[in-house]
Amino acid sequence: MRFTIKREELLKGLTTASKAVSSKSASPVLSNVKLDLTESGLFITGSNNETTIKTKVPYQDESGEEIIRNYELGATLLPSKIVGEAIRKMGGEEVTIEVVDSTVATISDAKSNYNLNCIRPEEYPEFDLEPNGVNFELTYAQFASMVDQTAFAASTKEQRQILTALNLEAADGILTAIAIDSARMAKKTIVVNSDLQFVANIPAKSLVDVKQLAEGSQNVAISISDKKALFSFRNTVVSTRLIAGEYPNTKNIIPKVTNFALEVSASDIINAINRANVLADERENVVDLTMSEDRVEVTSKSSQTGTSQEKVEPFRYEGQSLKISFNSSFVIQAINAVGSEDVSFLFVGEMKPFVIKNPSDDSIIQVVTPVRTF
Amino acid sequence: MRFTIKREELLKGLTTASKAVSSKSASPVLSNVKLDLTESGLFITGSNNETTIKTKVPYQDESGEEIIRNYELGATLLPSKIVGEAIRKMGGEEVTIEVVDSTVATISDAKSNYNLNCIRPEEYPEFDLEPNGVNFELTYAQFASMVDQTAFAASTKEQRQILTALNLEAADGILTAIAIDSARMAKKTIVVNSDLQFVANIPAKSLVDVKQLAEGSQNVAISISDKKALFSFRNTVVSTRLIAGEYPNTKNIIPKVTNFALEVSASDIINAINRANVLADERENVVDLTMSEDRVEVTSKSSQTGTSQEKVEPFRYEGQSLKISFNSSFVIQAINAVGSEDVSFLFVGEMKPFVIKNPSDDSIIQVVTPVRTF
Numbered sequence: 001m002r003f004t005i006k007r008e009e010l011l012k013g014l015t016t017a018s019k020a021v022s023s024k025s026a027s028p029v030l031s032n033v034k035l036d037l038t039e040s041g042l043f044i045t046g047s048n049n050e051t052t053i054k055t056k057v058p059y060q061d062e063s064g065e066e067i068i069r070n071y072e073l074g075a076t077l078l079p080s081k082i083v084g085e086a087i088r089k090m091g092g093e094e095v096t097i098e099v100v101d102s103t104v105a106t107i108s109d110a111k112s113n114y115n116l117n118c119i120r121p122e123e124y125p126e127f128d129l130e131p132n133g134v135n136f137e138l139t140y141a142q143f144a145s146m147v148d149q150t151a152f153a154a155s156t157k158e159q160r161q162i163l164t165a166l167n168l169e170a171a172d173g174i175l176t177a178i179a180i181d182s183a184r185m186a187k188k189t190i191v192v193n194s195d196l197q198f199v200a201n202i203p204a205k206s207l208v209d210v211k212q213l214a215e216g217s218q219n220v221a222i223s224i225s226d227k228k229a230l231f232s233f234r235n236t237v238v239s240t241r242l243i244a245g246e247y248p249n250t251k252n253i254i255p256k257v258t259n260f261a262l263e264v265s266a267s268d269i270i271n272a273i274n275r276a277n278v279l280a281d282e283r284e285n286v287v288d289l290t291m292s293e294d295r296v297e298v299t300s301k302s303s304q305t306g307t308s309q310e311k312v313e314p315f316r317y318e319g320q321s322l323k324i325s326f327n328s329s330f331v332i333q334a335i336n337a338v339g340s341e342d343v344s345f346l347f348v349g350e351m352k353p354f355v356i357k358n359p360s361d362d363s364i365i366q367v368v369t370p371v372r373t374f
Numbered sequence: 375m376r377f378t379i380k381r382e383e384l385l386k387g388l389t390t391a392s393k394a395v396s397s398k399s400a401s402p403v404l405s406n407v408k409l410d411l412t413e414s415g416l417f418i419t420g421s422n423n424e425t426t427i428k429t430k431v432p433y434q435d436e437s438g439e440e441i442i443r444n445y446e447l448g449a450t451l452l453p454s455k456i457v458g459e460a461i462r463k464m465g466g467e468e469v470t471i472e473v474v475d476s477t478v479a480t481i482s483d484a485k486s487n488y489n490l491n492c493i494r495p496e497e498y499p500e501f502d503l504e505p506n507g508v509n510f511e512l513t514y515a516q517f518a519s520m521v522d523q524t525a526f527a528a529s530t531k532e533q534r535q536i537l538t539a540l541n542l543e544a545a546d547g548i549l550t551a552i553a554i555d556s557a558r559m560a561k562k563t564i565v566v567n568s569d570l571q572f573v574a575n576i577p578a579k580s581l582v583d584v585k586q587l588a589e590g591s592q593n594v595a596i597s598i599s600d601k602k603a604l605f606s607f608r609n610t611v612v613s614t615r616l617i618a619g620e621y622p623n624t625k626n627i628i629p630k631v632t633n634f635a636l637e638v639s640a641s642d643i644i645n646a647i648n649r650a651n652v653l654a655d656e657r658e659n660v661v662d663l664t665m666s667e668d669r670v671e672v673t674s675k676s677s678q679t680g681t682s683q684e685k686v687e688p689f690r691y692e693g694q695s696l697k698i699s700f701n702s703s704f705v706i707q708a709i710n711a712v713g714s715e716d717v718s719f720l721f722v723g724e725m726k727p728f729v730i731k732n733p734s735d736d737s738i739i740q741v742v743t744p745v746r747t748f
Contacts, residue, residue: 082652082679089649104680111687112649116680271465275486278459305456306478306490313485 001037001074002098005057006067007087007109010042010095013057014084016236017046019209020053021080027125032077034124035097041235042068045127046080051206052127053213056235070096075121076105083107086114129237133225134198136170138190140233143220146177146188147211149337149364153186154179154204165201167247168224178250179204184330185253185353185367186337200224201247206240213238253353253367258346260319262291263359264312266335266343269298272310276300277328279308285328286371289345292321324350325373331356334366375411375448376472379431380441381464381483384416387431388458390587390610391420394427395454401499406451408498409471415609416442419501420454425580426501427587430609444470449495450479457481460488503611507599508572510544512564514607517594520551520562521585523711523738527560528553528578539575541621542598552624553578558704559627559727559741560711574598575621580614587612627727627741632720634693636665637733638686640709640717643672646684650674651702653682659702660745663719666695698724699747705730708740 017033025031025048034045042057059068076099087095092109099105105118138146147166155163167178173194179186210231214220217233224230231238276287279300287300296312324347335343340358347354356366391407399405399422408419416431433442450473461469466483473479479492512520521540529537541552547568553560584605588594591607598604605612650661653674661674670686698721709717714732721728730740 079679085652086649086682089645089652091645091649111646111685112682113684114653114680114682117678271463272485275460275463275465278456278463279488304491305453306488308460308486308488310487311485 001035001072001076002096003037003042003068003071004094004096005042005069007090007093007095009057009061009067011084011087013042013044013055014080014087016055016213017044017053018080018084019046019213020048020051020238021046022048023081025049029077029119029123029125031080032119032124033080033083034075034077034121036075036121037068037071037073039073045124047125047127049125050203050241051209052129052239054127054129054237054239058235074099077119077121077124078105078116082116086112127239128228129230129239131221131223131230131232133223133228133230134170134196135221135223136192136196137219137221138175138192139219140214140217142190143214144211145339146175146190147207149188149339150177150179150186151204151208152179152333152337153181153184153366155181157181162201162243162245162247164204165243165247166204166207167199167201167250169199170196178247180248180250180253183327183369184334185250186334187250187254187365187367189363198224199247200229201243201245202229203240203243206238210238210240254355254365255346255348255352255367258348258355260291260322260345260347261317262296262345262347263316263342264296264314264345266338266341269312269343270332270335272298272312273328273332276308276310279305280328283373286325286373287328288323288325288373290321290323291317291319293317319347322347322350324354325371326368327371330368334368337366338364375409375446375450376470377411377416377442377445378468378470379416379443381461381467381469383431383435383441384469385458385461387416387418387429388454388461390429391418391427392454392458393420393583393587394422394425394612395420396422397455399423403451403493403497403499405454406493406498407454407457408449408451408495410449410495411442411445411447413447419498421499421501423499424577425583425612425614426503427613428501428503428611432609448473451493451495451498452479452490456490460486501613502602503604503613505595505597505604505606507597507602507604508544508570509595509597510566510570511593511595512549512566513593514588514591516564517588518585519713520549520564521581523562523713524551524553524560525578525582526553526707526711527555527558527740529555531555536575536617536619536621538578539617539621540578540581541573541575541624543573544570552621554622554624554627557701557743558708559624560708561624561628561739561741563737572598573621574603575617575619576603577614577617580612584612584614628729628739629720629722629727629741632722632729634665634696634719634721635691636670636719636721637690637716638670638688638719640712640715643686643717644706644709646672646686647702647706650682650684653679654702657747660699660747661702662697662699662747664695664697665691665693667691693721696721696724698728699745700742701745704742708742711740712738 036043045054107114175190214233221232276298279302296315298310301307334356344359410417419428481488549564588607595606650672653676670689672684675681708730718733
């Protein structure tokens with residue numbers, strides 16, 4: 001194998017594929033990226049066994065300008081971190097990669113020359129990257145907002161692995177994405193083709209990665225099969241293993257009847273919570289929201305340091321007086337995920353989970369469980 | 375005590391004074407800042423016992439616009455971290471601070487109200503901030519370049535505390551600043567008044583802090599006494615305790631006769647070192663510089679990964695062939711400190727300390743000790 005390639009294009013491909021490479025992979029061969037120069041382009045693959053990314057650098061860009069030249073087909077494995085760092089730091093516009101024999105590859109330009117020990121390509125595992133499941137497409141905007149509005153609420157703790165997933169379900173023309181952890185839930189719905197039907201638990205972290213990698217794409221093509229989810233965009237395919245097991249029943253988490261309703265400016269209440277939080281260190285960032293028809297306040301207290309009161313106005317409030325204590329960062333994340341200028345809070349009672357939503361859009365719902373402070 | 379103050383001005387003062395406040399001070403009272411409203415302004419003091427910073431917020435700015443109004447003189451101690459965070463997050467243009475009684479102070483604006491437990495000002499230690507030593511002045515540019523070109527080479531390890539200092543000596547119209555650690559030295563000279571005479575070992579970290587705080591000032595007034603160094607600029611005074619003990623003799627570190635001389639572009643050789651460093655992980659960032667009249671190369675090797683060669687050209691070299699191994703980050707920091715477009719290396723031999731300097735300026739000299747690699 002040998003080729004000369006535009007350095008920026010190679011770097012883009014390496015950066016994409018190496019996003020799946022873990023520094024602490026169980027299998028040493030997976031600390032490499034696979035470079036495979038075929039008739040249709042240079043394919044770069046990285047994997048940690050759970051997630052695999054394969055991306056193509058074509059011979060020519062869309063305007064017909066040459067990216068890869070002076071080549072001889074072939075494949076090799078190269079250490080992901082070293083190659084990425086070398087290509088990033090090199091100075092030339094083009095670099096040449098050549099497999100000298102099955103154990104040594106060189107990367108060079110006019111000033112630099114790296115001789116790297118390399119591994120035979122046959123030692124790299126075969127990964128199934130075929131879209132052989134239920135196939136559908138979302139616009140990038142739909143995909144990105146689905147991920148942004150829900151993935152943050154998934155658990156990051158490995159104890160109950162199923163909660164690190166986003167639960168995706170398509171039925172009756174609605175795609176529903178749900179993330180929960182012990183104290184909150186985020187739910188987003190998107191209208192889709194009514195034939196589409198599946199349930200899958202996809203690692204939330206992988207979806208965040210796909211969202212970043214696909215930025216700038218028009219659409220994301222998705223294929224869901226029994227074991228894996230596949231995401232295709234531009235010249236890249238990302239495959240991620242589904243998380244096995246039953247997702248908890250979330251049907252009853254969103255309260256059906258609420259007795260108290262607050263509507264305020266999202267930025268006003270976020271600022272008030274942030275300011276009250278200055279004194280909430282000792283209580284693990286728990287602040288109190290006190291509401292009545294006359295006054296809405298966010299308060300906090302610290303036995304050592306003192307107390308604080310933050311007026312929130314203007315506001316609209318319906319219901320009797322109510323005081324709710326909550327984790328300030330959960331509520332701020334939920335408000336930010338809703339993403340509207342004004343935000344609605346709907347309460348059942350002081351110890352019941354409450355809803356945070358856009359007053360004029362039901363497609364995104366956040367639920368937060370209060371904290372007991374007495 | 376009570377006053378209403380422009381929030382931005384108070385925040386600037388708090389940020390300055392709290393730079394001396396340590397989160398892990400031996401004395402709990404020093405986790406506070408002292409606020410002292412006198413006839414001449416609001417003085418804010420922070421200290422960790424080693425370094426003390428006192429800064430003044432005046433009643434009016436230079437254009438005569440009011441900064442502090444509606445006041446009653448007095449003093450209080452407030453928790454540095456909490457007050458800083460509260461003032462930073464508050465929304466109003468002005469805030470009001472009021473000591474309600476000797477144990478409670480309020481910080482408020484139209485929307486926010488903090489009630490903070492406070493401590494009586496008498497509990498704060500008295501710090502000597504009088505310029506009662508040898509006094510002189512540097513321009514800010516002189517002071518900043520002296521610190522930037524030397525302080526990085528001081529040791530950060532506490533085992534030999536004297537090496538964490540910058541050794542400042544004035545004699546015969548020359549101010550000399552020297553920093554050394556086990557493997558390098560940085561030396562800067564500045565022409566000063568010939569009457570000036572002193573030796574002082576000032577914590578390098580404090581000098582870096584002063585450099586940052588004084589940014590934008592015209593001059594820095596310095597006062598050196600037996601126990602402390604004092605730095606005054608604008609409305610701020612920084613006092614730092616000198617480090618006791620004898621500074622090592624550095625007279626013989628700079629080689630007097632050198633046998634090999636290399637002159638190259640600073641950015642060319644930094645890039646070459648950075649690229650070679652990709653394969654220098656295993657050798658603790660040691661790379662090799664190989665020089666002859668025909669060729670200058672930076673090379674590296676890793677038994678696991680491979681080897682690299684970087685051509686450096688153009689270059690001027692005088693002397694026989696020579697190979698030197700060194701810590702790549704020490705050499706890059708030294709080249710950056712020299713700050714010139716072209717840089718000179720002067721060598722005695724492969725295991726002797728070598729000089730890095732600006733070919734046309736002897737006021738700044740860097741010395742690095744090679745690493746034995748065989």
